[in-house]
Amino acid sequence: MSDVPDIHDVLDRRAVTTLFQPLVELTTGRVLGYEALSRGPAGSPWESPAALFAAARHFGREAELDWICRARAYRSALAAGLDPGLSWFVNMEPAASRMACPPDLAPGVESARDRLRVVTEMTERAIAVDPSGLLTAAAACRTAGWGVALDDVGADPMSLALMPFLHPDVVKLDMAMLHAPGDPHTARVVAAVAAYAEASGAIVLAEGIETEEHLAVARTMGATVGQGWHFGRPAPLPPAAGPTTSLPFIAPPRDDDRTPFTIVSARRPLARTTKAQLMPMSRHLEALAGDGGEPTVLLACFQDARHFTAATARRFGRIAVSSPLVAAIGSGLTDEPVPGVRGACLGDGDLLRGEWNVIVVGPHRAAALVAHDLGDDGPEGERRFDFALTHDRALVVEAARSLLHWLAPARTPELLPS
Template sequence: MNDPQDGSTELDRTVTRRAVYPVFQPVISLRSGRVAGYEALARGPAGSELRNPAELFAQAQRAGRLTELDWVARAAACRAALAAGLPWDIPLFVNVEPATMGTDCPPGLAETIETANRELQVVMEITERSLSDDPAALLTSVARVRGRSNRIALDDVGVNPASLSLLALLSPEIIKLDRHIVQGRPTHETAQVVNAVLAESERTGAIILAEGIETERHLAAAISMGATLGQGWLLGRPGPLPGQFERPDTDLPYSTAPDSGARTPFEVARRQRRATRATKRQLIPLSNHLESMSEHAPEATVLLGAFQDASYFTEHTRHRYQAIADKGALTAAFGRGISAQPAPGIRGGSLSADDPLTAEWSVIVLGSYFSGGLFARQLPTSARCREADREFDVIISYDRSLVAEAARTLLSRLAPIS
């Protein structure tokens, strides 16, 4: 309600006065039953409709104050954890809006945040839904966070199965299965999510955390899905931090996505593989084969194509990419003169004339199970050749980490979604 005396809304007063406080839900080791960490959950003023976090953040989103509220909630969680003497070896999970990760901390909160980064083991928890919204901005923000030694937890995994193929680009240390996966009946969609998460965990060592464990049946289901950590009312309800802490018997992994410093997909591949020589005529069927792997995959995939120039992104290719984008997780095309949306559902990355990527032809397919990439760099002498005889140095790889690193060099060229 509006206050007739100052004209501000309850939300404005809550954010301006920073009247947000945290409660903490324990994260439990499913093997030992011991506390493995705490997740901070924001609450608004008691007795207000804003006490409900969903309503609090929804109103902030509508009012354009989501970023400020997110910083206020994060600082409140850090302040309470520091005051309670939470030791460094017990992780503190803090929910963060992806849009906030790349913004400056508001005045008066920075000291608390920086102290927490030094003295606490902070795990930045972001939602799966953010993966496909703006992957370029998210990956940039995650790299900045990891530079401060923060870990990443991906929340709500399973809400949007199409995002599973983007896991390799983010490389989270903790993957949190959404409660509907844990509590629901086994289905084909559930099996798809669980198998994709298990595959990512096996490849990277990421820990699986199951949410929504409220009954013994939920607990058994979580364990069967490979979860080693869990949260839920059966294991512990949100409340204040305890007066004493016991060292956990579970250490969280710390991973960094490979970064060779290369600026283009071919540079990534060349540092690990030897190139061969091929003409454009020889490369076209290889490129089409990779694109067909994305088109006919049983899951949503990432498809990225670098075409040197928009003239090579032909009408036929545009239609094929658009069909893939209709069921894909992320489809993007790069080249000189390519628009921000060259076709419905396709993201465009326009290249400057001096971008080294303008000399390259790349096709990258990344899914939960399949990954493959064609990385080609045109020879300078090809400028005098007929179109079909243009020559390239070529590398083809199905190494997942190489393909994912190459994909990140392309995604960094996508303009943020306004």
């Protein structure tokens, strides 16, 4: 009989350990915090976090494992009694936001909310899979006084387009960036991250710093915080830490129930025209999203499903192949009106029923056409709209974020016990 525990035994016993890797301020060498890295039982097939999560996912217990890993990390950090100004970076799997915290883990998580300065790490795939859920989880995180980090930026080009929606306090450059500083892809990633950090005040953190050369490259990429074997390998926490300083969090984005037209029209002048005149503008923005130059988010409101024509459906389907997120919202539309396209059905009294919006957000481009139906009868092409067109990136992202809330899941995500 084998002494190797099966995955259910590991999860039932909460048999997960946490190692920690320091996060260091590059200019001073001071430790700002630690990233928590989970491991299964030593010597077992589940010691590797990849194998551990793969097995849990296979049996439908990935969300539970994520809670276990986070609770274990919080408990270890609390027990160490280190400087309260330290930041604790802890990963969260998207699936965990759909599951309530197991009762036996709740006390430790609640203690962390009151006593630790946590930065919850999320990935771009969480945004694409459940945009509304991720925004809700990020908001819950910030309500607790915690920060948000976007992990592995650059590993997948899609992350650049989705970055402004999460509005992370910390952007973690994937370690591959340091190993290919001359690659055109690296240059595009670094430029997009630098633009976001400059506009928002976010911290840029370089992962995988192993040598002095990597450290020098990280600085040229705008990183002010680093992580990697050059500063320390994953290990138990030290009994004491040297001088520390707190990693700053940025101002959270506004979270409200306004519509894109309301948001943009409050800050841009309106003009009045017909649907026939608006169509070329709408098609132009769709073309921007589908030109293949960079991964781009496309969000559109069609008022009614009849306006989401077969030709439009084909265009959106083609764009979705290379886009991290394409959505079509309107009365009578299904959750997936075209393969790869997210959908949302509007109710009779929904404010969006009166709007025609096309919003495009990419790493280096942003544009929004917002229009409000004046309610005319008569020929379709002569229907009149008040409209505004903007390329102001901050304003476009604000309008786009408001639409993500219509792509709502059935259940409110849970980041912390209530």
